[in-house]
Amino acid sequence: MNAFPEQIMESSNLKGLCAACKGSKLLCGKSSCPILVRFYSRMKTHELIDKEDIDGSSPPSVFIGRFGYPKVLVGPMVPPVYGDTQIMDTPEMWVGRDMEEIIDFRYSLVRGTFKTDIHNVISGGKLIDITQELAMADAPADLEAKFLKRPRGGISFSEESQPFGPSAPLRKLSASSIKLDHRIEKAHYDTDLFAKEAVLGLYKSGAYVSRIQKALSAGAFGIRRRRKFVPTRWSITAVDSTISLDLIDKTKQYPLMDDFRIYFGDFLDNRWAVILLPTSWRYELIEAWYPKTVWNPFGSEVSIINSWEFYDGRRKYAEIGGCYYAARLAVNELLQKERRQAGAVILREAHPGYIMPIGVWNVREHVRETLREQPKKYITLKDAMLDISNFMDIPVSRWIQVSAVLKDHIQQRRIDDFIPNR
Numbered sequence: 157m158n159a160f161p162e163q164i165m166e167s168s169n170l171k172g173l174c175a176a177c178k179g180s181k182l183l184c185g186k187s188s189c190p191i192l193v194r195f196y197s198r199m200k201t202h203e204l205i206d207k208e209d210i211d212g213s214s215p216p217s218v219f220i221g222r223f224g225y226p227k228v229l230v231g232p233m234v235p236p237v238y239g240d241t242q243i244m245d246t247p248e249m250w251v252g253r254d255m256e257e258i259i260d261f262r263y264s265l266v267r268g269t270f271k272t273d274i275h276n277v278i279s280g281g282k283l284i285d286i287t288q289e290l291a292m293a294d295a296p297a298d299l300e301a302k303f304l305k306r307p308r309g310g311i312s313f314s315e316e317s318q319p320f321g322p323s324a325p326l327r328k329l330s331a332s333s334i335k336l337d338h339r340i341e342k343a344h345y346d347t348d349l350f351a352k353e354a355v356l357g358l359y360k361s362g363a364y365v366s367r368i369q370k371a372l373s374a375g376a377f378g379i380r381r382r383r384k385f386v387p388t389r390w391s392i393t394a395v396d397s398t399i400s401l402d403l404i405d406k407t408k409q410y411p412l413m414d415d416f417r418i419y420f421g422d423f424l425d426n427r428w429a430v431i432l433l434p435t436s437w438r439y440e441l442i443e444a445w446y447p448k449t450v451w452n453p454f455g456s457e458v459s460i461i462n463s464w465e466f467y468d469g470r471r472k473y474a475e476i477g478g479c480y481y482a483a484r485l486a487v488n489e490l491l492q493k494e495r496r497q498a499g500a501v502i503l504r505e506a507h508p509g510y511i512m513p514i515g516v517w518n519v520r521e522h523v524r525e526t527l528r529e530q531p532k533k534y535i536t537l538k539d540a541m542l543d544i545s546n547f548m549d550i551p552v553s554r555w556i557q558v559s560a561v562l563k564d565h566i567q568q569r570r571i572d573d574f575i576p577n578r
Contacts, residue, residue, distance in 0.1 A: 247517030291374030421526030425509025
């Protein structure tokens with residue numbers, strides 16, 4: 157028990173500063189110490205999970221690894237508590253929660269693992285059957301997990317997937333009756349239905365995006381002979397990308413928006429400005445990472461990265477990664493609601509209070525939440541950008557300098573420019 161804080165510090169990218177700070181001086185510049193956040197979260201459940209047998213109500217939750225592909229670690233995640241644990245693995249419910257609450261949810265989940273080939277989804281045995289049923293479940297399910305050894309490891313963080321707690325190889329797994337989501341179950345048993353059609357059908361039926369991602373990851377969809385496990389990180393982006401591309405096809409059929417709009421949001425020390433332009437479809441996500449944040453821990457200046465597409469889309473995977481597709485989904489949901497076509501530029505400032513990565517859901521759900529607010533409307537882009545300077549710290553000139561879409565809009569002349577008295 158006493159060794160735990162030192163083990164975390166040894167693995168920290170900031171271990172030199174951590175040794176001098178010990179969590180009290182915040183020398184890293186963050187608003188709270190990420191090491192202590194993890195430590196206190198673990199201490200809340202340490203005695204409950206420091207054993208070889210754990211039983212409780214899975215939210216439900218599964219995780220499919222990617223290392224060793226095509227032979228990967230597969231398995232459920234189970235907390236040492238019973239009851240309605242759904243919130244522990246439903247990011248759609250996390251908007252408005254602080255970082256400590258989210259970490260508490262996730263650290264309580266112990267990941268059980270067993271190795272299997274990605275194609276072994278049809279007749280892989282009891283462990284695979286339970287894991288797949290959990291991925292299709294509609295409510296928490298009671299599990300009893302017996303491990304080969306006590307769960308070990310700190311909390312696992314990724315910008316793509318939600319964090320989770322310690323893990324251990326499974327020896328035995330049993331489950332009480334698992335209540336399946338009837339919509340997902342129907343798609344699962346349709347072995348002639350393509351995975352893309354299953355994903356889009358479930359989304360249109362109102363299923364949570366996170367549940368669709370989970371089921372796709374567990375190999376629940378697709379032509380029977382082609383079904384396979386999909387690493388969780390990949391399934392998250394695959395679902396966001398598939399849904400957003402389908403929405404974009406519809407967006408392109410709508411009339412253009414007739415004004416400039418900006419939506420502002422501030423969550424988990426991330427500031428968002430979503431700019432909608434009265435143009436044909438085009439899209440860009442620009443992220444600015446301040447020094448001492450997750451992806452700029454040692455920098456002395458703000459680090460900015462962007463990815464974009466114009467009307468015909470893009471062919472290469474976005475440099476920004478999964479966040480690009482998550483935000484693209486969110487903005488097209490709004491355009492469907494408005495029944496309008498527009499260009500979109502999303503600005504994100506990640507400030508030092510964003511102390512650790514917690515998954516792509518952070519982008520999808522907080523851009524969605526930002527777009528639920530009333531927008532400010534403007535006649536010109538110049539007026540809109542001036543207002544951004546009142547909310548974002550980075551100067552407007554820097555955003556424009558980095559942006560592909562904004563520069564194109566400012567520099568390229570259009571037919572409208574030649575119409576008098578418009």
